[in-house]
Amino acid sequence: MKTETLIAMLARGPVGVAPGAVARRLLAASLGGVAVALVVLLAALDVRADLAAAAHEPMFWCKLAVPLVVAAFSLAAVSRLARPGERAGRAATLGAALLVALWAVAAEDVATAPAAARATLVVGTSALPCVVLIAVLSLPLLVSLFVALRGLAPTRPAAAGAAAGALAGGLAAAVYALHCTETSLPFLAAWYVLGMAIPAALGGLLGSRTLRWA
Amino acid sequence: MDDAEDTLRALLVLALAGDNDAYAAFLTKSSVRVRAYFRRRLDAFPNEVEDLVQETLLAVHNRRHTYRPAQPLTPWLYAIARYKLVDLLRAQSPRRAIEVELDDDEAGASALFEGESGAAEARRDLLKMLDTLPDRHRLPIVLVKLEGRSVAEAAAATGMSEAAIKVGIHRGLKKLAAQASKRR
Numbered sequence: 001m002k003t004e005t006l007i008a009m010l011a012r013g014p015v016g017v018a019p020g021a022v023a024r025r026l027l028a029a030s031l032g033g034v035a036v037a038l039v040v041l042l043a044a045l046d047v048r049a050d051l052a053a054a055a056h057e058p059m060f061w062c063k064l065a066v067p068l069v070v071a072a073f074s075l076a077a078v079s080r081l082a083r084p085g086e087r088a089g090r091a092a093t094l095g096a097a098l099l100v101a102l103w104a105v106a107a108e109d110v111a112t113a114p115a116a117a118r119a120t121l122v123v124g125t126s127a128l129p130c131v132v133l134i135a136v137l138s139l140p141l142l143v144s145l146f147v148a149l150r151g152l153a154p155t156r157p158a159a160a161g162a163a164a165g166a167l168a169g170g171l172a173a174a175v176y177a178l179h180c181t182e183t184s185l186p187f188l189a190a191w192y193v194l195g196m197a198i199p200a201a202l203g204g205l206l207g208s209r210t211l212r213w214a
Numbered sequence: 215m216d217d218a219e220d221t222l223r224a225l226l227v228l229a230l231a232g233d234n235d236a237y238a239a240f241l242t243k244s245s246v247r248v249r250a251y252f253r254r255r256l257d258a259f260p261n262e263v264e265d266l267v268q269e270t271l272l273a274v275h276n277r278r279h280t281y282r283p284a285q286p287l288t289p290w291l292y293a294i295a296r297y298k299l300v301d302l303l304r305a306q307s308p309r310r311a312i313e314v315e316l317d318d319d320e321a322g323a324s325a326l327f328e329g330e331s332g333a334a335e336a337r338r339d340l341l342k343m344l345d346t347l348p349d350r351h352r353l354p355i356v357l358v359k360l361e362g363r364s365v366a367e368a369a370a371a372t373g374m375s376e377a378a379i380k381v382g383i384h385r386g387l388k389k390l391a392a393q394a395s396k397r398r
Contacts (some may be wrong), residue, residue: 006268007241010275016232021279083280085293153277155293214273 022082022152026075029148033141040137045109045117047178054181063177063188069098070196071170074163078145082152088159095166099193106189124182127191129160134173135149142199144209153212159169161207162200169196217245223287230278241271248295255299262302270298343393352385354379359387 018024041047054060073095077088099139113121125131154160173192181189222243226335229237248270252263272295344352357368358379369376 003268006271007238011234011238015234015237017230017279140227144218153280153298172216
């Protein structure tokens with residue numbers, strides 16, 4: 001076919017596009033994934049029994065807020081990386097700065113605690129389930145976000161996959177916080193972050209292989 | 215480059231709002247840019263160029279919802295073209311694909327418009343016109359205005375007096391200006 005013929009063909013139909021298509025698809029994928037993660041949480045784990053009382057503790061909100069901020073930065077990054085020719089931009093730097101700040105406050109908490117209490121402060125009683133469950137809850141989100149990304153046009157697939165993984169991890173950690181009864185910031189800084197890092201790394205690895213589009 | 219960027223961007227913004235004529239113009243202008251880009255990269259496979267241009271236009275069409283009007287258009291178009299090029303090269307020769315992938319985006323984006331950009335064209339014209347000037351006008355302009363040397367350095371380098379350098383620049387630029395206005 002001649003190129004002019006192709007152009008004439010492409011330009012014939014309705015060519016308009018509603019603005020905000022990228023954001024709409026990524027938000028829909030995020031909400032869908034969160035819904036699945038919530039259903040899994042309610043079916044397999046249930047929310048913590050003392051949820052109403054916990055709502056008065058600042059740490060409960062902190063465990064929700066930190067993952068949600070991670071998710072917000074990751075969403076900003078992934079919606080840029082879903083477009084040809086764009087980089088993650090400031091969102092990645094800000095997200096990294098947030099983590100450093102979190103670790104600094106957590107280190108301060110550990111340093112000022114009595115020596116005997118330090119190990120408990122960091123490890124708590126549910127470190128391993130926390131990491132594993134956040135990673136598991138992130139899987140439906142990772143899938144829905146990857147499907148959405150394949151309908152967009154990431155030209156840096158590994159970076160786009162990693163950002164989508166971090167978004168999945170952040171949202172999954174926020175869902176998991178409804179179940180988790182830990183009350184220390186160092187626990188959050190260590191195990192929640194590790195739990196969110198797993199889908200981010202997985203997303204990066206899978207991204208370069210599966211985020212192809214034609 | 216900026217002119218092309220602004221024109222293409224304006225056309226695509228109109229197209230995304232539903233203007234078919236603007237869209238056809240956008241695709242036609244884009245195809246010229248993209249074809250030049252592929253020709254430069256695919257000297258070994260000239261037969262692939264037109265196929266790749268069409269694949270890129272198709273990808274631009276199918277992914278046009280990923281363009282945000284605030285985003286620079288040239289890198290967007292170029293990234294899609296490069297993505298298609300890497301796909302093709304990966305199938306033919308993995309090493310060349312990696313070379314293209316490692317290529318810096320900014321450098322590539324300007325390569326897309328190289329040779330057609332207003333600035334490059336103007337520079338070429340200027341050099342051509344300079345060649346028509348006699349040495350006593352051309353050398354002072356090249357040394358002082360293009361290479362940024364001082365009048366004293368230019369005088370030492372050419373064996374002319376400082377006054378002759380200054381006069382040479384002044385008269386030479388006047389002649390260039392006269393030539394340039396004649397061309398338009």
